[in-house]
Amino acid sequence: xxxxxxxxxxxxxxxxxxxxxxxxxxxxxxxxxxxxxxxxxxxxxxxxxxxxxxxxxxxxxxxxxxxxxxxxxxxxxxxxxxxxxxxxxxxxxxxxxxxxxxxxxxxxxxxxxxxxxxxxxxxxxxxxxxxxxxxxxxxxxxxxxxxxxxxxxxxxxxxxxxxxxxxxxxxxxxxxxxxxxxxxxxxxxxxxxxxxxxxxxxxxxxxxxxxxxxxxxxxxxxxxxxxxxxxxxxxxxxxxxxxxxxxxxxxxxxxxxxxxxxxxxxxxxxxxxxxxxxxxxxxxxxxxxxxxxxxxxxxxxxxxxxxxxxxxxxxxxxxxxxxxxxxxxxxxxxxxxxxxxxxxxxxxxxxxxxxxxxxxxxxxxxxxxxxxxxxxxxxxxxxxxxxxxxxxxxxxxxxxxxxxxxxxxxxxxxxxxxxxxxxxxxxxxxxxxxxxxxxxxxxxxxxxxxxxxxxxxxxxxxxxxxxxxxxxxx
Amino acid sequence: xxxxxxxxxxxxxxxxxxxxxxxxxxxxxxxxxxxxxxxxxxxxxxxxxxxxxxxxxxxxxxxxxxxxxxxxxxxxxxxxxxxxxxxxxxxxxxxxxxxxxxxxxxxxxxxxxxxxxxxxxxxxxxxxxxxxxxxxxxxxxxxxxxxxxxxxxxxxxxxxxxxxxxxxxxxxxxxxxxxxxxxxxxxxxxxxxxxxxxxxxxxxxxxxxxxxxxxxxxxxxxxxxxxxxxxxxxxxxxxxxxxxxxxxxxxxxxxxxxxxxxxxxxxxxxxxxxxxxxxxxxxxxxxxxxxxxxxxxxxxxxxxxxxxxxxxxxxxxxxxxxxxxxxxxxxxxxxxxxxxxxxxxxxxxxxxxxxxxxxxxxxxxxxxxxxxxxxxxxxxxxxxxxxxxxxxxxxxxxxxxxxxxxxxxxxxxxxxxxxxx
Numbered sequence: 001x002x003x004x005x006x007x008x009x010x011x012x013x014x015x016x017x018x019x020x021x022x023x024x025x026x027x028x029x030x031x032x033x034x035x036x037x038x039x040x041x042x043x044x045x046x047x048x049x050x051x052x053x054x055x056x057x058x059x060x061x062x063x064x065x066x067x068x069x070x071x072x073x074x075x076x077x078x079x080x081x082x083x084x085x086x087x088x089x090x091x092x093x094x095x096x097x098x099x100x101x102x103x104x105x106x107x108x109x110x111x112x113x114x115x116x117x118x119x120x121x122x123x124x125x126x127x128x129x130x131x132x133x134x135x136x137x138x139x140x141x142x143x144x145x146x147x148x149x150x151x152x153x154x155x156x157x158x159x160x161x162x163x164x165x166x167x168x169x170x171x172x173x174x175x176x177x178x179x180x181x182x183x184x185x186x187x188x189x190x191x192x193x194x195x196x197x198x199x200x201x202x203x204x205x206x207x208x209x210x211x212x213x214x215x216x217x218x219x220x221x222x223x224x225x226x227x228x229x230x231x232x233x234x235x236x237x238x239x240x241x242x243x244x245x246x247x248x249x250x251x252x253x254x255x256x257x258x259x260x261x262x263x264x265x266x267x268x269x270x271x272x273x274x275x276x277x278x279x280x281x282x283x284x285x286x287x288x289x290x291x292x293x294x295x296x297x298x299x300x301x302x303x304x305x306x307x308x309x310x311x312x313x314x315x316x317x318x319x320x321x322x323x324x325x326x327x328x329x330x331x332x333x334x335x336x337x338x339x340x341x342x343x344x345x346x347x348x349x350x351x352x353x354x355x356x357x358x359x360x361x362x363x364x365x366x367x368x369x370x371x372x373x374x375x376x377x378x379x380x381x382x383x384x385x386x387x388x389x390x391x392x393x394x395x396x397x398x399x400x401x402x403x404x405x406x407x408x409x410x411x412x413x414x415x416x417x418x419x420x421x422x423x424x425x426x427x428x429x430x431x432x433x434x435x436x437x438x439x440x441x442x443x444x445x446x447x448x449x450x451x452x453x454x455x456x457x458x459x460x461x462x463x464x465x466x467x468x469x470x471x472x473x474x
Numbered sequence: 475x476x477x478x479x480x481x482x483x484x485x486x487x488x489x490x491x492x493x494x495x496x497x498x499x500x501x502x503x504x505x506x507x508x509x510x511x512x513x514x515x516x517x518x519x520x521x522x523x524x525x526x527x528x529x530x531x532x533x534x535x536x537x538x539x540x541x542x543x544x545x546x547x548x549x550x551x552x553x554x555x556x557x558x559x560x561x562x563x564x565x566x567x568x569x570x571x572x573x574x575x576x577x578x579x580x581x582x583x584x585x586x587x588x589x590x591x592x593x594x595x596x597x598x599x600x601x602x603x604x605x606x607x608x609x610x611x612x613x614x615x616x617x618x619x620x621x622x623x624x625x626x627x628x629x630x631x632x633x634x635x636x637x638x639x640x641x642x643x644x645x646x647x648x649x650x651x652x653x654x655x656x657x658x659x660x661x662x663x664x665x666x667x668x669x670x671x672x673x674x675x676x677x678x679x680x681x682x683x684x685x686x687x688x689x690x691x692x693x694x695x696x697x698x699x700x701x702x703x704x705x706x707x708x709x710x711x712x713x714x715x716x717x718x719x720x721x722x723x724x725x726x727x728x729x730x731x732x733x734x735x736x737x738x739x740x741x742x743x744x745x746x747x748x749x750x751x752x753x754x755x756x757x758x759x760x761x762x763x764x765x766x767x768x769x770x771x772x773x774x775x776x777x778x779x780x781x782x783x784x785x786x787x788x789x790x791x792x793x794x795x796x797x798x799x800x801x802x803x804x805x806x807x808x809x810x811x812x813x814x815x816x817x818x819x820x821x822x823x824x825x826x827x828x829x830x831x832x833x834x835x836x837x838x839x840x841x842x843x844x845x846x847x848x849x850x851x852x853x854x855x856x857x858x859x860x861x862x863x864x865x866x867x868x869x870x871x872x873x874x875x876x877x878x879x880x881x882x883x884x885x886x887x888x889x890x891x892x893x894x895x
Contacts, residue, residue, distance in 0.1 A: 010835075011831075012832065012835060051762060052758050052762055052763075055752050055753055055758075055762075056753055056821075059751070059752070059753035059821055059822075059825050060820075060821040060822075060824035060825055060828070061824070061825075061828055062824070062825045062826070062827070062828035062829035062832055063828070063832065079832060079835075080832075081828050081831060081832060083828075084828070104762075104763075104765075107765065108761075108762065108765050111765065111768070111790065112768055115720060115768055115790070118718065119718065119719050119720050122718060123612075123717050123718040123719040123720075124612055124613045124614060124717075124719060125612060125613065126609075126612045127609065226717065227716050227717055228611070228612050228717065229608045229611040229612070230605070230608035230609060230611065230612075232609075262556070263554075264533060264541075264545055265545050265548070265549045273602050273605070274541070274598075274602075275598070276598070277597070277598035277599065277600075277601030277602050277605070278601075278605070279602070279605040279608075279609070280602060280605040280606045280608075280609050293609070296554070296556070314605065314609050315605065315608050315609045316605070317605075317608070347546060347549050347550055348549070350549070350550050350552065351549045351550065351552050352552075353552065354551065354552020354553075354570070354571045355552045355554065357501055357502055357552070357571065358502070358552070358554045358569055358838075361499075361502065361569075361836045361837075361838060362835050362836050362839075363835060364835075437597050437598070437600070437601050437647050438593075438594050438596075438597030438598055438601075438647060439594075440594065440598065441594075468717075468718075469718070
């Protein structure tokens with residue numbers, strides 16, 4: 001059992017109990033079991049306390065204990081005021097070490113998971129629907145190839161015994177990393193370590209060898225047909241770069257320049273939203289970043305051994321959807337072929353050097369990043385980024401862009417009410433001019449005439465339309 | 475004291491207020507500029523959504539600093555910046571490294587005093603606002619709140635959401651001249667408070683404020699916000715929803731305006747928590763035991779004028795909509811006859827106290843928490859006064875408040891369902 005400790009003098013104490021256990025371990029037909037197991041621990045009762053009693057005990061402390069499940073890790077986390085540390089720890093240690101496995105908790109949480117997929121994603125959030133489905137599309141027939149919550153079919157068949165088995169098999173000392181930060185008293189960390197070491201069996205590491213994702217050839221597209229106002233578009237492809245790869249800092253710069261999350265400094269935002277008014281924003285990623293419409297900073301502890309490069313185009317009016325897709329691909333190609341200028345490189349590097357302070361501004365975030373640095377085997381995050389950025393040159397960045405990014409072999413997911421006409425227009429390769437409320441300057445119009453004809457080399461056998469009711473179904 | 479930071483308030487002769495809060499968190503400074511105008515100020519018909527539109531336009535440049543230049547300087551400062559609009563305020567915030575304090579002050583002062591947006595840029599930005607409406611449109615909560623407000627208010631500007639009526643949003647591209655008027659009215663020092671939190675000293679903050687913000691001219695516009703007459707009967711609405719979703723029921727009562735002096739508002743906030751938080755008997759019943767509902771929550775946002783206590787439930791089966799709605803209204807009724815147990819009330823007060831304390835874990839979060847109160851009263855002291863009032867509320871106060879406010883004639887109910895009724 002490893003420990004990551006960040007003691008300080010704050011009146012708050014943050015826990016992050018991380019298990020190297022994730023949805024990639026879900027057996028076939030049991031997709032979602034890792035998530036449901038974590039939910040039973042963080043949102044169900046213990047052997048002694050019902051979930052109602054836990055909620056009532058936590059309420060006066062105004063704190064929570066939540067779980068987050070990703071492909072390769074599950075983290076249980078919460079922060080308490082030091083006044084309440086003892087009481088809080090008593091509860092959360094029981095939740096993780098002595099879950100109650102009640103049938104009524106199971107029924108409630110399984111239904112929550114099904115409704116999360118059916119209603120929250122499929123019904124009420126076209127953007128996240130498209131972004132998540134892009135992962136399923138790229139990782140078809142791969143341990144990453146289903147949503148962390150599972151599929152509706154597998155969840156409907158899941159039993160309490162499945163969840164208990166999963167817990168017994170994977171919640172072991174070998175998989176646990178204990179993270180603790182804040183003004184906890186001397187000896188407290190030792191006590192937590194002893195409690196967990198005594199209650200869990202040693203077990204074996206659950207790490208598995210990940211297969212390679214499928215090769216993509218040409219533009220491959222899945223269009224989700226849904227009655228909705230806007231057209232949401234996401235596209236991407238696998239990259240071999242994670243934080244442990246030497247090119248990560250270079251791609252971090254490239255990604256920030258092209259599409260810094262929710263920032264008007266994002267180049268894609270500039271070209272699509274700012275100049276052309278196409279939508280609300282456009283961004284690029286080299287790491288998994290869920291719930292981006294609700295938050296400005298990524299959550300920690302979503303570390304993966306395999307990542308994709310991704311572009312997120314927020315909903316556009318259907319009449320401009322194909323233009324928007326072309327525009328984003330055009331900009332990506334320009335980056336790949338032309339690279340970053342010395343000036344853009346310098347300003348982005350400077351931005352990121354300071355921005356890492358913002359990313360790690362809370363104690364809980366610092367702890368989360370520290371745990372991720374352990375996973376990737378890199379120095380503490382701020383130090384790592386600053387040090388690598390210092391040594392980086394524009395040539396390094398442009399070499400990394402050419403090595404890892406491209407605009408030819410890409411998977412695209414589109415959510416739209418006009419699925420058939422969109423596919424027809426995309427495959428026809430006819431120009432798709434943008435329709436403006438107020439035309440911009442001549443320089444932009446001139447570029448538009450190029451973008452509207454941007455050649456779309458679709459792999460016709462890999463273009464499909466799927467009704468929204470079939471997504472996450474099985 | 476719940477807000478225990480040492481702070482200084484300085485007022486410039488032009489009416490601009492500056493609140494400086496030095497903290498121990500190193501390197502970082504959070505600047506929140508609070509303009510006391512929001513969708514509440516949109517008093518003219520056909521012109522809803524302009525406070526929010528301005529939140530966008532403020533990033534569209536000045537003569538001295540084009541958007542590109544502004545973005546570039548902000549980027550070099552490693553700044554994290556954004557803005558948001560509510561009914562009562564518009565807030566521009568930026569978090570950056572302390573060595574860039576002067577740069578940021580100059581840049582922000584420039585756009586607040588000398589914003590210059592061309593007609594073409596204006597039109598392009600209005601399309602981004604429509605894009606924002608569109609990306610929200612697949613979420614039924616937004617629609618529920620839009621319909622609830624339209625139903626619950628008659629003439630008061632809380633009738634429309636901060637996004638504005640869709641027809642007004644669609645018409646925005648033709649409203650350039652009005653946008654200039656809006657800026658002239660409200661982007662004035664007497665409407666504005668700057669909150670500076672972090673690794674800063676007050677003297678340096680004031681030197682820079684005087685230098686860059688001292689020339690800003692006071693305005694003279696005061697809006698007449700129409701007030702509604704007393705609601706005299708229950709109002710209801712139903713929304714048929716085109717996409718797959720679970721049904722919703724929303725129950726709302728007119729509540730009191732924000733106050734840090736009288737008990738009604740504090741009592742209503744505590745009641746929301748007693749009745750509808752995850753700690754409440756109703757939540758335990760509907761969500762945990764009966765499992766008929768998968769989300770139940772309340773919201774009672776502080777507002778300058780009387781607004782709504784809103785309770786929302788997402789229901790798993792259409793056949794239970796009436797049942798859930800009745801359970802919610804019964805819970806409200808219950809508070810009129812039976813005062814809550816003292817221990818329950820203490821648990822809720824403790825939750826509020828620790829919840830606020832836990833949220834103040836970095837300079838940006840402190841400034842963000844302050845901004846909401848500064849929009850209402852322009853001083854952080856209102857936070858301490860409010861929490862004192864919470865402390866004074868007794869079980870009997872809850873009962874008395876309930877008798878006054880939870881009259882069915884003050885109620886508005888909105889339901890939403892994919893299945894036909």
